[in-house]
Amino acid sequence: MRDFPVMEQNYERARELMARNGNPTQWGHTFPRPEVVEDDITQHRSILLVDGSGENERILAQFAVCTGEDPTYQTIDGQWLDDDAYVTVHRITASGLVRHAARECLEWTLRKYGNVRIDTHPNNRIMQHVLESCGFTRCGLIELIDRPTDTTRIAYQRHEW
Structure with missing residues (x-):
């Protein structure tokens, strides 16, 4: 929780x-x-990319890794690469302190x-570029189930086996 204020700034x-x-x-x-x-943070889903240590530590990026099946991903207009167990990356952001965080x-x-799914907004060209440059495959479109409007997202997946 000591990193919460910086995370909020990011x-x-x-x-x-x-x-x-x-x-x-x-x-x-x-x-x-x-x-x-x-x-x-309390559920241990937050992951921080840091450099330095102690007083000199800087948060370079942060994201949540969610294990288990994501209910939003049960229906896709397209096709996932597989039906194997996966983790989902959510809420990824970089601090802007370094490139490629x-x-x-x-x-x-x-x-x-090994097996990762993630989604992003159709207007988020920056994240689409990052995902595709990291070898993620565009699998189709999903609809968010936790909001009433602006729900369409592009779904990606990559696995290492």
Whole structure:
């Protein structure tokens, strides 16, 4: 929880960056809500990419790794690469302090878990580029089940076996 304030700053930076780059609605002004981030921390889903140590430690990127089947991914307009067990990456953002931090997060998740799914907004060209440059396959479209509007997302998957 000691990192929560910096994590919140990173999410605010991401919301501003998305809006400036033609994607103002994916996270809007409030996503992810503070209680979601706090829950990620308490449930041990939050992963931080850091450099330095002690007083000199910097958070370079952050994301949530969710194990188990994601209910949002049960229906897809397209096809997943497989029906094997997977983890889902959610709420990924970089601090802007170094280049390719999001890529490092994705590569770490692939090394640790092997089969990874993730989705992004159709207007999030930056994340689409990151995912495709990391070898993720565009599998189709999914609809978010936790919000009433702006629900379409592009679904990606990559596995290492």
